[in-house]
Amino acid sequence: MDRTDVAFLDVTAPGFGFGTPEVAEAQAKNWYADSPVGLLVLRYAEARALLRDQRLDHNGKRFMEMNGVSGGPIHDWFVPMIMNHDGEHHRRLRGLVGKAFTPRMIEGLRPFVRDRARELAGHLASAAECDFIEEFANPLPLAVMSEMLGVPPEDHDVFHTWTTDIGLVFSIALGGDVVTRVETALVGLNKYIDELIEAKKAEPGDDLVSALVAAQREDPLISPAELRNLIVTTVFAAHDTTRHQLANAMVAFAGHPDQWRLLGSRPDLADRAVDEVMRWLPSSPTIYRFAAQDFDFEGLHIAEGTFLTMVVTAAQRDPRVFGDGATFDITASLAAPLLQFGAGPHHCLGIALAKAELGEALPALAARLGAPEFAGPFTWRPPIGIHGPNSLPLRFGAR
Secondary structure, three states, rough: OOHOOOEEEOOOOOOOOOOOOOHHHHHHHOEEEEEOEEEEEEEEHHHHHHOOOOEEOOOHHHHHHHOOOOHHHHHHHHOOOOOHHHOOOHHHHHHHHHOOHHHHHHHHHHHHHHHHHHHHHHHHHHOOOOOOOHHHOHHHHHHHHHHOOOOHHHHHHHHHHHHHHHHHHHHHHHHHHHHHHHHHHHHHHHHHHHHHHHHHHHHOOOOOOHHHHHHHHHHOOHHHHHHHHHHHHHHHHHHHHHHHHHHHHHHOOOOOOHHHHHHHHHHHHHHHHHHHHHHHOOOOOOEEEEEEOEEEEEOOOEOOOOOEEEEHHOOOOOOOOOOOOOOOOOOOOOOOOOOOOHHHOOOOOHHHHHHHHHHHHHHHHHHHOOEEEEEEOOOOOOOOOOOOOOOEEEEEEOO
């Protein structure tokens, strides 16, 4: 393959983002680009095929080693995480979660999500300006996750810090205080979840932890450590990604106020709006894999151990699949499945919960508030990992 057709994208440069003309130009040249962190897969068809390709794996141990982590709380949580297993062991862990994390449970949470979203939207309606993350995007999924797990309201504040910091695990290569923050969060969460499991064993409730404890009794091969890991991972997935997706939705609508006004007058478009904000500005803009063996793919030889990053943001705007992918349009139907939730055996079980939360939140906000406008500057998390604003100062126009 002619390497002159392969762009180099410096994803480590300050201010780099995957939704830029530079990335679109690289995608037009080739299905992949080079970067300081390895191959970037930019086109939809190739990214989806590789996410389902059994010649790739997650190799959590290798990911930790790449980032200078060989032991400690982060290593001990991340390496045995469900997403870093394949084959029979992965099916067993996924089956345990599937017995508890059911569509019935998700639908049962919807009235709670709706009431909480409307309550928070009401608070925003009475304020001239707000930090949207602190006043809506954070408390909504935190309350939903706590309700789902059976965490009492008095513990929500301490959960807030832990669940915020654990989401930085995919950004540990950046150094600074990131490793310390993730480690501190994991130590706190591990201790709390152990105590919560024991409490649910003594007094089961109508919640996910109680259901997981009951399901584990039927599968003695699932150890207490694996049960705790599953619950901590659920906490990680249920709060931080949704928090950033809600904030990313506001960024998208701030740039497209006509679409916000349309949603306010057409609440029936809520499901399409959810799909569109996830397509346009996903909170999981990248998914990584390692080559488990040497193989050839679309004219490129990929050596065993190669680190590949599927660039979800670029793939979900690929004009080869999404004809008008460079346009944000909540009336459009998805031309292909979203990639930020993965594909194949590792397709995320939490997609229904995330869509339920956004599906209740967006119309609740659009019904009460005019189009969002930025009320001040803000910064972003790194583009590799869970991505979204660190804070989001907004003001809402009149309805």
